[in-house]
Amino acid sequence: MTEKAARLPHVVIVGGGFGGLAAAKALAAAPVDVTLIDKRNHHLFQPLLYQVATAGLSPADIAGSIRAILARQVNVRVLLDRVYGVDQQSRRVILGDGEPLAYDWLILATGATHSYFGREDWAAFAPGVKTIDDATAIRRRILLALERAETETDEARRKALLTFVVIGGGPTGVEMAGAIAELARQSVSRDFRHITPHCSRIILLQRGDRLLPSFPHALSAKARKGIEELGVEVRLEADVTRIDNEGVVVGGERIAAQTTIWAAGVMASRVAEWLGCKGDRAGRVPVDADLHPDGDPNVFVIGDTAACTDARGRALPGVAPVAKQQGQHAARAIRAALQGHAVKPFRYRDWGNMATIGRSRAIADFGRLRVSGLPAWLLWCVAHIWFLTGHRNRVSVGLSWLWSYLTYQRGARLITGDIAPDLPATRELAPALGRKRAGAADFILMD
């Protein structure tokens, strides 16, 4: 390996998401050495992350060790490290640890994170869902809100605890709102003594004039109907002007809510900075039809971090199939270059678009064929299990869904971390008992 590494061209891939993994796999038989760098040790199946946030799945169900996924591919080396920059002149990647890494080709597939459009102060009150840690933190918030509501005696406070606001009416927002509605109104009502399905209020705020604007109007309308049937209040043209500890202000009205979730915007990773080029409004790097930024033939930018347009000039969406196809295209281009050929420009093959709303409710758009309701939901389930990485995860997710479908329960209702970080480990008992403290050293009080 080390001897070969000196001779074979070196392809460096940054990011082990859909795009990076697809590129690495498509280079399996190529005469190159591949180094895949990620700052996390796992590939994450982001489309199901909202189910971790709503206690339906465990983190390990939708994530797999990148090393394990690529273990049998002998020309790949996996590196757990953080990338700080790229030096295109000397073709080197700057890492957190050790020496800069030289490349012959570089594939940048570092994805996107949520963006608060300049209101980064909102992040503390309205977390987004991009990583496993985000998802378990949101799960914690939702479950703790329900626990506190169970014992809260102040009516206004209780209402705020049982109000969940989701900001953003794209697929993530719709899926999240539907899942919270199912959790708070169906799954847990059996377990609590003082929370009935109608106690909880779930509000979905969308800035535009309809939900899921990337779908045809008819399916948008079906999604809205479906999610309203689950008990979600949908507010369109909603202008959020403030988010704080106590809720959100939308169109001048304050909504008191303990839990607010951000699903409204994404911002590409730092690749534009690394390449010293100007990103678009969402920070994405403009690429040409060969996925090169600024015409640098040794660098590819793919996936959520690339601003790529289709033949008709429309921007490609930030979805897994685009990233995968771009990863495969980059690999194909490298293989062709090694043989002295060129490849045709990248063209996205759109197989369709799906979004789920809740149990037995989904929409699917395959161009002329549009499906909704139970058939779309079954298609959605099958497709998501199919595209999951690893047989183990497929079996695990399939069984979790079957179990949830049959029992209406959620299997991962864990609150991790300290339950009551605001409470001290010990405290004086006298005030709690409404008495004067008797002895100084005694923890237990005598009358």
Place this chain on the structure above:
Amino acid sequence: MTEKAARLPHVVIVGGGFGGLAAAKALAAAPVDVTLIDKRNHHLFQPLLYQVATAGLSPADIAGSIRAILARQVNVRVLLDRVYGVDQQSRRVILGDGEPLAYDWLILATGATHSYFGREDWAAFAPGVKTIDDATAIRRRILLALERAETETDEARRKALLTFVVIGGGPTGVEMAGAIAELARQSVSRDFRHITPHCSRIILLQRGDRLLPSFPHALSAKARKGIEELGVEVRLEADVTRIDNEGVVVGGERIAAQTTIWAAGVMASRVAEWLGCKGDRAGRVPVDADLHPDGDPNVFVIGDTAACTDARGRALPGVAPVAKQQGQHAARAIRAALQGHAVKPFRYRDWGNMATIGRSRAIADFGRLRVSGLPAWLLWCVAHIWFLTGHRNRVSVGLSWLWSYLTYQRGARLITGDIAPDLPATRELAPALGRKRAGAADFILMD
């Protein structure tokens, strides 16, 4: 429910572990209202926690929402709260939130945590495994050590990264050492390019003169042989005098190790403090044959937090069956008292004792019948799946084990939290490239 609560006797149970849950369930048909308080929302099957720490199982596989477990039992109310003390005179429990809670009977089942025998400064370097957060933190340490070893070029540093020290030769320590050996020597070697099975060193330190002292000598010896075959170095009569950032000092010798795990001692929870009585050396509350502390007939102390002896005056071990039987006994005593009867003193029925060492290796002691090797391991697997709470967890753990058995892989190899907390989010590129910085505002450097 609220009306009834005013009339029926009130049983308060603190702790949703094996003891507390058994007590609550055994009161299902009794004319009492039960309140179960826990500072976590989940019941944890602690005997399998080491498998979460070694990436074999997901947290949700071995934990279940206490509410969900008791959902169908209408006379139970579950409270997520922290208990600060007990006022035996006025029969009230002091909570973190809200008013003190009055009880007619109180069952204290708050368990134990790890103890460093007065060396609490060791906690930062040698974490113990008692909660899900402990387990995921240890998993993170082990997996990060392997990741860093893969790229470390300094030989001494690399050796330390691949050295894992487990302190304590009881069941937890033996199971943990065996599981780390399997993970570091078998499961992951396929995935790393520079770590072979023989690179890793796992050292099990036991203060006493044999492993698993609660088992007969012959089984202890078999366990030792089994764990040594897995590649674990066992050191008996090991006197640990120092634990720090760089490893441990044992018998004057320093062992450089990046990962040290504490499985050497437990300390009961604060119940002795709450009751104003003197705990034993491990902080446990001495109880009489009816499980009452200091003869208070309205309070029971059960499980790991009680110091209870059997008919021959031997201390009962801190294991799940003891806690469960004590919980059932307390419930039986309450039911009897309501009918004006008394119950016979508590007597522990010891069904046997098992410990697993690794794949196809375990020991089991059923008094006259002693089993080891594959039969004991199969028994261990069946018993642990049987005693898990919830069908879903049984199916999930069973399938995970089957999958691991067939593939030699671990299914939950997730590093969560920030991978490189010591690395900044951005840094200057010039020093990394070994050059002078060209422009002030430019992130990318020109030659």
